Amino acid sequence: METKKALLIIDMQNDYFEYGANPLTGSLEASLKAKEILEAFRKDSLPVIHIQHLSVRPGSTFFVPNTAGAEIHKNVFPVDGERVITKNYPNSFRETPLLDYLISNGITDLVICGMMTHMCVDATTRAAKDFGFNCIVISDACATKDLEIQAQTVSAKDVQYAFLAALDYFYSTVKTTREYLAQ
Template identity: 30%
Template sequence: MTRALVVIDVQESFRARPLWETISNPKIAHQVDRLVRLARRAGDTVVWVLHSEPGSGGVFDPALGHVRLLEELHREEGEPLIQKTSHNAFTTTNLQQLLTERGIRELLVCGIRTEQCVETTTRVAGDLGYDVTFVTDATATNPIAHRDAPADQSVADLLADPRTLSADEVIRRTEYTLAGRFATIATVDELEAAATSRA
């Protein structure tokens, strides 16, 4: 097949942060697993991407043990696993080479965070000429603090600040930004229905 599912940063690093309690989609692993099973049945390549910040001492530092898939997800033997150190999955990895070698021109993308690593990867992929589908309900994010909010504010303060952008609004804005420019927006249900109709 010439299609790949790219699963971006669905990793324990996020669950290790206090901000996880505000995640838009706490069952993201379930949605991602549905996509992974769909891709495997279709014979598509599944590429797993993890974000890594070696030496940082934070939750993305591999030395702390959180840079691994959420425990609900299972990678099969032979499925590529790459680690990135930039927001998008291309710049600091061999992802483009891997896709080129397999003749892949169409990508499905999902993961954490909707507007950050998943959106950035989608934009770069679009610029590189890939036909990208952004699977919006298989992404997750958190509310975003106002630019003037203190960097060390608590989760409670984040949620109480009227300037905070809600996770739902972040996702809505991301869909508006990507649709028709960088990607097609789809849901897991829509992709499953399309696969069933082709069968």
């Protein structure tokens, strides 16, 4: 079977950046790396899918529909012909047309970047693998934040490495932007 790849940019939205409602560590830097990958896909006329999270839960504090914070960040803003799929859950496949879109377009391989590494990137990558897609996660084009558990703070750097290390075994191949673009 012939392979056909697509770029999946998950939740690179304004609320995750400085002055947003839920800023992440390194979001600007990650978006600039994602922009490099995006430009390569555009140059080669390969499919690009933007995932936009809209939080519809009562009391949501970020990604609230019809707010500037929910908009896709300018560094990776979609252009005509790029698919935008909205979601309401961490897994980009849950209750969205993503799977049907990928299958109907013959996509076999996904290059994944986005935010947050520990939540939506992780959930989507695992689901994609379970649906039979080959996945590459671009490590430096993802961002996360400090987490807390049992009164302990886990630094964003440690969260990032732990989740990427877990994905780099069965669920995906993890590469930097430089490694990916050099292949």
